[in-house]
Amino acid sequence: MISVLFTVILLSVIESACADCPRGFEMNAETCYYFSHGEETWIGAYESCKLFGAMLVEVNSADEDAYLINKTSSSGDSWWMGLSDKLIEGEYVWETSMTVLGASGYSNWSPGEPNNHKNENCVKYAHSHNYLWQDTECDQEEHYICEKTGDISPIVG
Template identity: 70%
Template sequence: MLVLISAILICAIESTIAACPHGFEINDGTCYFFSHGEETWFGAYESCKLFGSMLVEVNSADENIYLYNKTSTLGDSNSWWMGLTDKLVEGEYVWETSKHVLVVDEYTDWAVGEPNNHHDENCVKFAHSKGFLWQDTECDDEEHYICEKLDDSGEIVG
């Protein structure tokens, strides 16, 4: 009986570890990839797609806190793209992969005075200069990026 329980535990641990591909890390059942290099927002979006993932969509304060803690420790001056834009309709922010439109009572973590659309800013990042709060900025800027892994059904893992 002890051997069977041990085998079940080992399988459970291995499946948890194997849930994220190499280079991704798991947090609360979701796999995240934090880039080493920089891309434009569009390059970051395509890079995440190549990994079978998407630019991160922040769905809760807990997820944002995890991302804040992680990004603030990965480099002194790095900012990080997320999958939020208002490139189709100014002021209407949409998560690019899920096509979910942010509404007033949903979770956000905008820096003071953001979003401001200064110089046609249509893409959103965790901004180093704003204490890793959300900032709209030009999509052609080159920044680090965060991918969020999808499972085989196309749903977020976890």
């Protein structure tokens, strides 16, 4: 009887947690993530996330980074994130929050990155670099990750 009650409570908690994310998103640590099925340029990915009421993912901690790498690394694809140095070369900024990636902020660059080879201004999880961060040309088409907080109510209208 106790195990049945425990199972019912556990399923209720899981259902409640999943209900906080829009369809197609999944929750991790009170944030909802969308992993695209198709590919877009960096700006296309940024605009697609906005259409979902979300933003291109901003990676703020080692825990979040580990979760995202775990989710994407089995795909064999590279994935856009919301980091770029499009305005000032060498100054990487999270596009939605406009937070500058400084010495005290979290980062997980692949060795030798960022290198701005061939005017690379956008950042992705690079399949060829074991899903560490790599700057690359913004007009490449890649998969992308959107994020939004789990308690945002749906848009009506």
